Amino acid sequence: MDETNKKEQPSSTHKIGIYLWIWGLLFVLSFFSYLVDWYQFQGMLRWSLILFFMFLKAGLIMAFFMHLYWERYALVNVLLWPMTAIVCFVALMVAEGKYTLFSRLFYFFVGG
């Protein structure tokens, strides 16, 4: 596409409504995640709610504010697949953390 052509046809823009909707949703979801702490939910309920609201917010920001929803799959896939490496790293470090805690309790407190 040459320079003159680029000037004439503006890039496709989205209606303002979609941004305002996402914006409002982000406020509501943030408020809900704050309520999780306010009502002092504990245990699995607390963790699953925190993760649920977190991923929902992150997904909305990436999909609509960062326009990933409208991007071509070539870019979307290059960006999202490397994230699975992070998931693997988390899984490894959960196991490692448990082992470290076990060793500390066993050798420092129980005495080996």
Added chain:
Amino acid sequence: MSDPKIEGFELEKGFRGMAKDTGSDQTMFKGVHWGKAMMWIFLLSDTFVFSCFLIAYMKGRASTPVEWPNPSEVFALDAFGVPVPLLLIALMTFVLITSSGTMALAVKYGYERNRKMCGYLILATALGGLTFVGMQAYEWSKLIHEGVRPWENPFGAAQFGSFFFMITGFHGTHVSIGVIFLFIYCYKVFAGHYDEGKRGWFTKMRGDYVEVEILGLYWHFVDLVWVFIFAFFYLW
């Protein structure tokens, strides 16, 4: 937003389109400005840096036999004499999401070549970011006065301070850099650099409103990281 009608013909959509893009000549990210692709790749690498910090925090917290400080109490703030849990953090989240929204609208108005609206919205975003950094400075000084140090704190496990200062500090650095660039771009928009295609300071690239979107990607990323910090550090 990539333009699917680029290069004279309609590009195929979905996974078939991805296969053709990946196997084609010259460019893989068709219709995506190179600056935008590079910003995305930078953000991907930054994601890994932040994940490493958060994973280190997770591992540190999971492996200590000492009680972890309760963030709900540590970060509580007195409002009219009543301690409200996480009040400051909730306000910071509110400010950052507000600035993210104004940035998204700035990108939209930029593409519509609405110079004034775009400029004012970028200015609003910059002021939001500045407010956020100010609140974070207040939070840091408050905790330092209460005796939180990277090596000790009066609330519980000693690792708490080092993780707190490292993670929020690194995020705050990102916000500060973003604010500087927002002010620069605000000036460039108002001066009309993107309307007349003026070349940048470090590049021969002609100015275009796509640069506002590239800056927007960075700013939304800062907000995105805060979502994760808020969940894992303050709520967990």
